[in-house]
Amino acid sequence: MSEINLTLKIWRQPNAEAEGKVETYSVENISTDSSFLEMLDVLNEKLTHEGVDPVAFDHDCREGICGMCGAVVNGVAHGPEKETTLCQLHMRHFKNGDTIVIEPFRSRAFPIYKDLMIDRSAFDRIIQAGGYTNVNTGGTPDANSVRISSQQLELAMDAAACIGCGACVASCPNGSAMLFTSAKVSQLALLPQGQVERKERAQAMVQCMDGEGFGHCTNTKECEAVCPKGISISNIARLNREFLKGIFTGRDD
Amino acid sequence: MELKSNVPEGPLEKKWDNYRFSSKLVNPANRRKFSIIIVGTGLAGGAAAATLAEQGYQVKSFCIQDTPRRAHSIAAQGGINAAKNYQNDGDSIFRLFYDTIKGGDFRSREANVYRLAQVSNEIIDQCVAQGVPFAREYGGTLANRSFGGAQVSRTFYARGQTGQQLLLGAYSALSRQIKAGRVTMYTRREMMDVVVVDGRARGITVRNIITGEIESHAADLVILGTGGYGNVYFLSTNAMASNVTAAVRAYKKGAGFANPCYVQIHPTCIPVHGDFQSKLTLMSESLRNDGRVWVPKKKGETRKAADIPENERDYYLENKYPSFGNLVPRDVASRNAKEKCDEGQGVGPTGLAVYLDFAEAIQRDGADVIFRKYGNLFQMYQKIVNVDPMKEPMMIYPAVHYTMGGLWVDYNLMTTIPGLFAIGECNFSDHGANRLGASALMQGLADGYFVIAACVANYLGTNKFAKVDETNEAFLSSRREVEDRLQKLLKNSTGGSAGKCTVDEIHKELGKLMWDYCGMARNKEGLEHALKELPGIRQKFWDKVYIPGSTKDINQSLERAGRVADFIDFAEIVVRDALARGESCGCHLREESQTEENEALRDDANYSHVAVWEYTGEGSEPKLNIEPLTFENVTPSQRSYK
Numbered sequence: 068m069s070e071i072n073l074t075l076k077i078w079r080q081p082n083a084e085a086e087g088k089v090e091t092y093s094v095e096n097i098s099t100d101s102s103f104l105e106m107l108d109v110l111n112e113k114l115t116h117e118g119v120d121p122v123a124f125d126h127d128c129r130e131g132i133c134g135m136c137g138a139v140v141n142g143v144a145h146g147p148e149k150e151t152t153l154c155q156l157h158m159r160h161f162k163n164g165d166t167i168v169i170e171p172f173r174s175r176a177f178p179i180y181k182d183l184m185i186d187r188s189a190f191d192r193i194i195q196a197g198g199y200t201n202v203n204t205g206g207t208p209d210a211n212s213v214r215i216s217s218q219q220l221e222l223a224m225d226a227a228a229c230i231g232c233g234a235c236v237a238s239c240p241n242g243s244a245m246l247f248t249s250a251k252v253s254q255l256a257l258l259p260q261g262q263v264e265r266k267e268r269a270q271a272m273v274q275c276m277d278g279e280g281f282g283h284c285t286n287t288k289e290c291e292a293v294c295p296k297g298i299s300i301s302n303i304a305r306l307n308r309e310f311l312k313g314i315f316t317g318r319d320d
Numbered sequence: 321m322e323l324k325s326n327v328p329e330g331p332l333e334k335k336w337d338n339y340r341f342s343s344k345l346v347n348p349a350n351r352r353k354f355s356i357i358i359v360g361t362g363l364a365g366g367a368a369a370a371t372l373a374e375q376g377y378q379v380k381s382f383c384i385q386d387t388p389r390r391a392h393s394i395a396a397q398g399g400i401n402a403a404k405n406y407q408n409d410g411d412s413i414f415r416l417f418y419d420t421i422k423g424g425d426f427r428s429r430e431a432n433v434y435r436l437a438q439v440s441n442e443i444i445d446q447c448v449a450q451g452v453p454f455a456r457e458y459g460g461t462l463a464n465r466s467f468g469g470a471q472v473s474r475t476f477y478a479r480g481q482t483g484q485q486l487l488l489g490a491y492s493a494l495s496r497q498i499k500a501g502r503v504t505m506y507t508r509r510e511m512m513d514v515v516v517v518d519g520r521a522r523g524i525t526v527r528n529i530i531t532g533e534i535e536s537h538a539a540d541l542v543i544l545g546t547g548g549y550g551n552v553y554f555l556s557t558n559a560m561a562s563n564v565t566a567a568v569r570a571y572k573k574g575a576g577f578a579n580p581c582y583v584q585i586h587p588t589c590i591p592v593h594g595d596f597q598s599k600l601t602l603m604s605e606s607l608r609n610d611g612r613v614w615v616p617k618k619k620g621e622t623r624k625a626a627d628i629p630e631n632e633r634d635y636y637l638e639n640k641y642p643s644f645g646n647l648v649p650r651d652v653a654s655r656n657a658k659e660k661c662d663e664g665q666g667v668g669p670t671g672l673a674v675y676l677d678f679a680e681a682i683q684r685d686g687a688d689v690i691f692r693k694y695g696n697l698f699q700m701y702q703k704i705v706n707v708d709p710m711k712e713p714m715m716i717y718p719a720v721h722y723t724m725g726g727l728w729v730d731y732n733l734m735t736t737i738p739g740l741f742a743i744g745e746c747n748f749s750d751h752g753a754n755r756l757g758a759s760a761l762m763q764g765l766a767d768g769y770f771v772i773a774a775c776v777a778n779y780l781g782t783n784k785f786a787k788v789d790e791t792n793e794a795f796l797s798s799r800r801e802v803e804d805r806l807q808k809l810l811k812n813s814t815g816g817s818a819g820k821c822t823v824d825e826i827h828k829e830l831g832k833l834m835w836d837y838c839g840m841a842r843n844k845e846g847l848e849h850a851l852k853e854l855p856g857i858r859q860k861f862w863d864k865v866y867i868p869g870s871t872k873d874i875n876q877s878l879e880r881a882g883r884v885a886d887f888i889d890f891a892e893i894v895v896r897d898a899l900a901r902g903e904s905c906g907c908h909l910r911e912e913s914q915t916e917e918n919e920a921l922r923d924d925a926n927y928s929h930v931a932v933w934e935y936t937g938e939g940s941e942p943k944l945n946i947e948p949l950t951f952e953n954v955t956p957s958q959r960s961y962k
């Protein structure tokens with residue numbers, strides 16, 4: 068372990084209506100074993116002692132699974148490490164004397180609440196539009212009654228690994244939510260349990276996505292590059308197929 | 321405080337059926353007339369909200385995070401138990417029941433645990449129907465792994481992300497009900513109080529985290545699924561927002577708090593490595609299926625793990641517990657790790673770590689197979705520690721992980737406040753003094769999907785409900801109390817920050833006191849010391865804590881301060897409970913009560929009971945009440961995993 072000193076340029080915005088601006092702070096003796104959020108904790112402790120409002124940022128699990136954390140670090144959503152959420156980014160990837168620019172995930176569909184905190188509730192509404200199977204609790208068949216090849220299962224699991232953090236949207240030049248939406252559509256399309264609503268699902272979720280102000284996908288692949296869970300854009304191709312199937316075969320067949 | 325367990329009549333296997341048969345029901349057409357508040361959207365709360373809404377009740381659901389999908393349950397890694405016996409290796413409902421009771425060191429209620437085992441199989445069916453991608457064998461049937469404290473393979477899993485996949489299943493069911501208009505979802509809300517009208521829970525007071533507004537919400541009953549209190553220790557594997565506020569508010573309004581001293585310390589976590597650290601990271605127990613735990617035989621060993629020859633390694637779990645080996649229950653594994661480190665055999669820069677070694681498994685099964693099983697855990701470890709467990713053994717140490725204690729509930733999952741229910745980790749009901757791995761997810765979903773609906777119907781069907789709304793005096797006075805408290809938290813904020821402390825500084829101080837004196841091993845002297853120190857920490861908090869900003873805005877320091885204030889009050893009953901329980905059992909090790917081999921030594925004659933703490937007012941000592949435990953179907957024995 069060693070310790071480094073850093074200059075931080077952080078987006079400060081007191082609330083949704085206010086104008087924001089970048090403020091510059093310094094932090095000293097940051098352990099290279101600490102995580103990025105722990106580095107921000109150190110800054111916030113220091114700001115509090117100085118009587119300054121600490122930087123608001125969302126986080127919860129700090130294990131890379133809840134999807135609550137996220138910011139754009141030096142121009143990259145979740146920072147420089149591949150397949151790593153901000154909470155799992157460790158300071159050993161920075162050097163003494165570095166300047167780090169930290170901004171919120173920006174997108175038309177993700178309004179800023181304060182500093183680095185944003186409103187991602189549009190993602191919930193996309194899931195509400197169809198990201199489920201229509202089964203009630205109880206009366207379901209024995210879990211082993213339908214076999215699923217482990218290969219198919221692994222593909223579904225790859226898609227199901229999405230944590231809903233929004234990095235894909237923040238890094239897409241069009242602010243598209245296709246990677247997020249396609250991950251859920253794919254998971255259910257790949258499993259026998261998801262077949263019944265298969266045709267309506269893609270339609271409903273895409274329609275909701277468009278209505279929420281997300282942009283269109285033009286295949287820039289930025290989303291895949293920053294996804295902390297390595298969700299593949301092949302899911303987007305699958306979503307497109309599901310969507311077209313829905314249109315051509317109609318809703319009830 | 322009256323503690324009636326309300327366990328139904330009849331033989332163990334028939335109790336749940338008898339209960340459902342004799343319970344009152346609510347006619348489907350009438351259900352929409354009843355409103356239900358559910359706080360928490362983890363496995364317990366999320367599953368309950370979806371299920372009750374499907375049945376036709378009007379549900380209001382609340383959570384702290386920005387979306388229900390981020391509840392702490394998301395982080396569960398290893399798996400969920402069920403008595404499916406798919407492996408044909410001798411499992412049964414009775415065996416799952418027995419393992420759970422025994423794992424809990426005979427400190428839980430038989431009837432509740434049996435019900436849990438009974439509904440476990442339905443959970444797996446339910447989740448698969450939702451599209452939860454549990455791991456499968458090549459032939460396409462469901463795969464299982466083994467967890468500690470069991471000799472059968474009954475744990476279902478989705479890579480190392482079982483909690484995530486189960487929670488997303490519950491979240492999707494909940495989303496479907498939100499879309500259908502049967503659940504109103506309130507995110508970024510923190511429950512600050514439960515509102516009791518004419519002796520019944522009829523609503524809650526919450527703070528809107530975005531606007532700072534205090535809101536009142538009324539309903540016919542309230543269900544808490546607000547999770548565990550591990551963060552009273554500051555460092556734990558729990559998510560940062562996990563808190564005890566909802567439960568403490570309920571306690572102060574008359575809900576008994578059961579067995580607060582039962583805190584599980586998980587044996588396989590990444591060791592503490594600096595005082596900047598904000599949380600500890602669990603490495604799933606499933607790793608003990610293939611990882612071997614060892615320390616060097618020599619004290620103060622300085623060679624690297626790879627340079628220490630086989631015969632100079634102490635595989636202490638395998639040697640001491642030949643039949644369970646590395647898969648002894650958590651309390652046993654943790655205590656043995658501590659013992660080895662205390663004796664000077666610990667490894668790593670602090671000496672507070674032991675090895676978990678995959679070399680043999682990699683040699684036996686091949687690197688591919690091992691990586692496929694544990695790859696995501698290995699990557700997580702590597703990100704944090706910068707060491708690749710495929711090449712060098714992991715270093716692990718026990719950390720606070722799960723809390724078996726919680727709000728006391730009867731067989732109906734109802735607290736001592738009528739109309740206030742508690743489900744999931746926030747109640748005390750199923751795990752006794754130690755929870756087995758993969759059983760918390762099972763309990764959360766059992767409560768949420770399969771148990772609570774029957775209990776709610778029974779309660780609604782047997783009582784009459786006067787109309788109560790948010791203008792009722794009880795709601796108004798609760799709001800005033802909440803607002804006053806927020807103002808009190810901000811009182812040091814005038815006059816600048818000089819000479820004051822931050823919320824985290826005090827939380828760390830509290831955590832250290834609790835870990836040092838009420839952690840893995842406890843004794844009378846230490847506990848009395850902690851009890852003496854706590855008022856000082858409380859005083860310091862209220863005199864010195866500095867919180868920038870106002871109540872009318874997003875204020876994360878204020879949120880944390882409210883939680884820490886409750887942790888400080890709550891710590892007192894944890895310590896009192898640990899002191900009052902003069903025996904060792906499960907995770908609660910009183911150094912005064914051990915076998916010759918340093919195993920927890922129970923004292924059934926004096927402590928075969930649930931300890932339930934009753935709030936008696938600010939500044940007055942809480943009162944201890946007792947629910948005796950009776951065992952008709954198992955015989956409490958000294959646990960042995962040898």
Ligand SMILES: Cc1cc2nc3c(=O)[nH]c(=O)nc-3n(C[C@H](O)[C@H](O)[C@H](O)COP(=O)(O)OP(=O)(O)OC[C@H]3O[C@@H](n4cnc5c(N)ncnc54)[C@H](O)[C@@H]3O)c2cc1C
Nearest residue numbers: 360361362363364384393398399511547744745758760761
């Ligand atoms: C790292 C880790 C790994 C684990 N792995 C496993 C495993 O493999 N198998 C297993 O069985 N168990 C495991 N557990 C334990 C298990 O995850 C938890 O016990 C379980 O998920 C708790 O679920 P819950 O629904 O009771 O509460 P939680 O998931 O903790 O949910 C609590 C909910 O309550 C809300 N809430 C809390 N307080 C308030 C308030 N004041 N106002 C409003 N809302 C509030 C939160 O927002 C959240 O929605 C693990 C735990 C950890 C920490």
Ligand code: FES
Nearest residue numbers: 127129134136154
């Ligand atoms: S805090 Fe949960 S993913 Fe980063």
